[in-house]
Amino acid sequence: MYRTALVLIARNEAHCIERCLNSLRPWVDQMIVLDTGSEDDTPARAAAAGAEVHHFQWVDDFSAARNAALAHSQADWNIVVDADEWLDSGGEALAGLRQQHPDFVGALFVNSSFDTSTSGVSAHAGSWISRVLPRGIQYEGLIHEQPRHALPVVRLPVTLGHDGYERAAMDHKGNRNALILQRALQSEPDNAYLLYQAGKDHEVHDRFEAAHAAYVQAWARCDPGAPWRHDLLIRHLFVMKQVGALADALALAEQEMPYWMHSADFFFTLGDLLLSQAVAAPSEASVILPVIESSWQRCLELGDTLDLEGSVAGRGSHLAAHNLMVFHESLGQAEPAAYYRDLAERLKSTNAVSSHSSGRR
Structure with a gap:
C-alpha cells in the first residue's frame, strides 16, 4: 500500500481553496497547503477543510515554493494542484495510486474555462499536465515550472476543472506573472517555452502586439515535437x-x-482567417467562400480533438456548426442555415449532457 498526498501552494485564495480541497479530500491520504503570504483567511479555511498548513516567504519563484511544499510530504505519490482547480472526475484513479508502484509520472487533464470577447465564460481549453509525482521529484523554473525527471509519463483518467484564466481571476493576479516571466527571460532569452508563455500572458490581457512579438520568437525556436506546439500555432x-x-x-x-489535418482547432481557425480575407478582398470571395465552408465542415468531420494541447471544446462540434449557420445566413441560404442551426443546438445539448454525466463542471 502506497500513500498519496495532495500538495498545493496558495496565496489569497480564500474564495476557492475549500472547493479544491473538498473535491480531492476523499481520494488522498493527506492534504498539504503551503501558504506563501496570504492576507485573507486562506490558511484558516484550508485547515478547516482538513489540510496541514505550512508557511513560506514568497520569493518570486514558483519552483522554490513547489519544492518547499513537497518537502513537507512523506507520501509515495504527490498530487500537485492549484487552488483554483478542482477534481471534476477520476477520483477512483487517484485512489488507485495506492496500489501502484511510483515508477512513472502521471499527467492529468486540466480543463480550463476562459472568457471570450463577448461575455461570460463560454469556452474551455484543455491541457495534459504532469501533476502526479513520485516522492523525490523536484520542480525547476521560476514560472510555468516543470517537474524534473527521466520517468515515463502516463496519462491518467482524471480531469481537473480550472477557472484561473477567467477575467476576474486574471485581474486578481495582476502583472505578477508578467514580471516573473520577464525576469526568467532575462536569464534565458532564447527559451521557446518561456517565450510562448510570455505570449499567452500578453494575449489574455489583450496586449496583442507584445503577444505577436513573443510568439514570433517562440515559433522560430519551438521544437517540432513540443506538445505545446499546437497551442502555440493556433x-x-x-x-x-x-x-x-x-x-x-x-x-x-x-x-x-499537412501537419494538422487531425486538428479541429486548426481548421476552425483557418476558416476564421479565410473569412477575414474574404471581407478584405471581396473580389476574391467567390474562390474563398467554398474553402471557408469546407474548413468548418472538416471540423465537424473530426469532432472535438481535445487530446491536442490547448484544444477548445466545441470547435469540432457546436461552435463549427454555429459558424456554418451564420455563414449560410449571410449568403441568404435559409435551408442550410436552418440545418446548421438545429445541428449546433443538438451538439451543444449533447456536449452539456456528456459533461454533466462525467462530473465536469
Whole structure:
C-alpha cells in the first residue's frame, strides 16, 4: 500500500481553496497547503477543510515554493494542484495510486474555462499536465515550472476543472506573472517555452502586439515535437490576425496544414482567417467562400480533438456548426442555415449532457 498526498501552494485564495480541497479530500491520504503570504483567511479555511498548513516567504519563484511544499510530504505519490482547480472526475484513479508502484509520472487533464470577447465564460481549453509525482521529484523554473525527471509519463483518467484564466481571476493576479516571466527571460532569452508563455500572458490581457512579438520568437525556436506546439500555432495565427498580419497568418497556415489535418482547432481557425480575407478582398470571395465552408465542415468531420494541447471544446462540434449557420445566413441560404442551426443546438445539448454525466463542471 502506497500513500498519496495532495500538495498545493496558495496565496489569497480564500474564495476557492475549500472547493479544491473538498473535491480531492476523499481520494488522498493527506492534504498539504503551503501558504506563501496570504492576507485573507486562506490558511484558516484550508485547515478547516482538513489540510496541514505550512508557511513560506514568497520569493518570486514558483519552483522554490513547489519544492518547499513537497518537502513537507512523506507520501509515495504527490498530487500537485492549484487552488483554483478542482477534481471534476477520476477520483477512483487517484485512489488507485495506492496500489501502484511510483515508477512513472502521471499527467492529468486540466480543463480550463476562459472568457471570450463577448461575455461570460463560454469556452474551455484543455491541457495534459504532469501533476502526479513520485516522492523525490523536484520542480525547476521560476514560472510555468516543470517537474524534473527521466520517468515515463502516463496519462491518467482524471480531469481537473480550472477557472484561473477567467477575467476576474486574471485581474486578481495582476502583472505578477508578467514580471516573473520577464525576469526568467532575462536569464534565458532564447527559451521557446518561456517565450510562448510570455505570449499567452500578453494575449489574455489583450496586449496583442507584445503577444505577436513573443510568439514570433517562440515559433522560430519551438521544437517540432513540443506538445505545446499546437497551442502555440493556433494562438499565433489568431494574434497575427489581430495585429493585421493576415497574409502572414494565411501563409503560415498553408505551410503547417499537412501537419494538422487531425486538428479541429486548426481548421476552425483557418476558416476564421479565410473569412477575414474574404471581407478584405471581396473580389476574391467567390474562390474563398467554398474553402471557408469546407474548413468548418472538416471540423465537424473530426469532432472535438481535445487530446491536442490547448484544444477548445466545441470547435469540432457546436461552435463549427454555429459558424456554418451564420455563414449560410449571410449568403441568404435559409435551408442550410436552418440545418446548421438545429445541428449546433443538438451538439451543444449533447456536449452539456456528456459533461454533466462525467462530473465536469
